[in-house]
Amino acid sequence: MEKVIPLFLDAVYATNNLIDKEYLDILKKESLNIYKNIQNDNSYYCNIYSTINSYNLLDNNIFSILFDSVDNEINNYIKAHGSSHKGKLTRAWLNVSSKNQFQEKHIHKDSLISGCFYIDINKNGNIRFFRPYESMITLNNINKYNMLSNESYYIEPTNNMLLLFKSYIPHLVEQNNSDNLRISISFNYM
Numbered sequence: 001m002e003k004v005i006p007l008f009l010d011a012v013y014a015t016n017n018l019i020d021k022e023y024l025d026i027l028k029k030e031s032l033n034i035y036k037n038i039q040n041d042n043s044y045y046c047n048i049y050s051t052i053n054s055y056n057l058l059d060n061n062i063f064s065i066l067f068d069s070v071d072n073e074i075n076n077y078i079k080a081h082g083s084s085h086k087g088k089l090t091r092a093w094l095n096v097s098s099k100n101q102f103q104e105k106h107i108h109k110d111s112l113i114s115g116c117f118y119i120d121i122n123k124n125g126n127i128r129f130f131r132p133y134e135s136m137i138t139l140n141n142i143n144k145y146n147m148l149s150n151e152s153y154y155i156e157p158t159n160n161m162l163l164l165f166k167s168y169i170p171h172l173v174e175q176n177n178s179d180n181l182r183i184s185i186s187f188n189y190m
Contacts, residue, residue: 006147012129012155013077013164018069018117024160028119030062031183035096046104049096057092057185066117066185067092070162074113074189077164087112092187095173097125101182103173105130111167111188118157119185124178127163128154130170157184 019027034055041054057063067089078085090111095103108114116127130152142149154174155163165171167188176182 015162018162048101052093087190090190095184097176097182102175105172108167113189114167115164117185118161119183122180125182126154126174
């Protein structure tokens with residue numbers, strides 16, 4: 001009997017409506033305040049605003065309810081992997097993209113799980129995930145892509161959505177084609 005045995009699957013964990021609308025509005029207001037008052041730490045190859053090395057959101061009490069909720073969801077993600085690993089959030093930062101800005105393909109080093117929470121996405125800014133290894137030889141003439149043949153996969157985020165993924169999975173954020181700011185929070189868990 002022939003069968004295909006999927007090996008070493010990776011999964012992205014997604015949940016919507018993580019927090020209530022009023023708190024989401026508070027987070028947006030505080031994010032815009034940080035955007036206006038905290039220096040940009042643009043250590044990327046693109047031109048987005050980021051506080052990745054200049055301001056850790058874990059030190060801001062306004063975000064504590066969000067991070068408690070994120071912690072609960074990370075525990076669910078870990079349980080789905082059959083693990084009881086106990087870790088903690090190690091870093092969280094703000095990302096703000098203006099028109100024509102994007103986030104280049106990257107991974108998160110020195111972390112087990114990474115994620116992104118979307119504060120104000122305006123249905124603009126898909127996140128695209130890539131296989132964590134380069135295919136030495138790719139199949140030609142694929143009629144229907146599936147888990148075995150996809151080289152990348154995108155998710156169209158919405159406001160109040162949380163995505164979790166293993167930190168070694170390469171990903172990027174597509175260009176902001178809107179006149180509106182795109183606001184998100186990224187984080188790492190160890």
